[in-house]
Amino acid sequence: MQMRLRQRMAAGVLVAALAGPAFAQVSDPAAGSLAAATLTVMGEGRVDQAPDMARITLGVTTEGPTAAEALTANSAEIAKVIENLKAAGVAPADLQTTGLALNPNWQSNMDDGTNRIVGYVASNSVSVQVRALEGLGAVLDAAVRDGANTLNGVEFTLQDPDPALDEARKRAVADAQHRAALLAGAAGVTLGPIRSITESGGYQPPMPMMSMAAEAKGGVPMAAGSVTTAAQVTIIWALAP
Structure with a gap:
């Protein structure tokens, strides 16, 4: 039992080292059971589109x-x-x-x-x-x-940023899932059920990115470019014993 506990704690340290503090964190309280170990990952999703x-x-x-x-x-x-x-x-x-x-x-x-x-x-x-x-x-x-x-x-x-924001949220969740699977696989541990999902830090409203020229007929030439809508989520997984 002591050997299994030491292996689990070593895996937790490996996951944290691979991920970096900005993206993932492994919790494995020494006083708790192996089932209490968790993996916390932050994911980001972005959607670029032409402004209207x-x-x-x-x-x-x-x-x-x-x-x-x-x-x-x-x-x-x-x-x-x-x-x-x-x-x-x-x-x-x-x-x-x-x-x-x-x-x-x-x-x-x-x-x-x-x-x-x-x-x-x-x-x-x-x-x-x-x-x-x-x-x-x-x-x-x-x-x-x-x-x-x-x-x-x-x-x-954007006149209606909600569709872009919904898509950004979906991409943020997918990004977090991808990171979690990668980290868990590298550490040799198994992801358990999700314990919580939090939209961290709100979201970034559409921001201009000058990259695409837009014709302005009969007046001052303008460049509309594209706008970026971004969202972030933080997901906590339990690690399977």
Whole structure:
């Protein structure tokens, strides 16, 4: 019995050494029975696919001698931008004001070290969801045609990430199963039933990966690339006695 126990503990040490702490762990409490030994493995699944939606944040910044004039001018310009976006096919539900600011414009006097207000700066930003990527370039053109003078980036994503996430989860489980079988075989032990499955660390939302050019007809050339959805799971197996 002592010999079998020492063999089991040696196998556990071998599995842990092969796997590395980031992926697998073997537990074999000295005070417990052989049936208490477990193997813990983390698996990851990734799904790459073309995006079907883009989010852009753009806006208008204006200056005026008074706060009222700066804000009035800004409101008129952002209204034109919004109307142009609607005319380009963006639905009202896909437009949202995300920032509005009004600040004094200070000027420093180098002679006496004083500061004074010489006017005001108003800014207004709008988040836009573009669901037809073939028209993204035209949407950007429409936005800057009559007023938009700030652009804070373009994010490519998925309108419905759930199918990609479900597939990533399946691949994560398959990856963990593959790792567990490999480690158990290398250590000369046998996997028993699964004791627990945990989705560890949540999941990675779709992330842009610029790798595939996308044509933007009638506007600014864009590269949509692909987006990656990832999931991680941690599975604990009992080791058969």
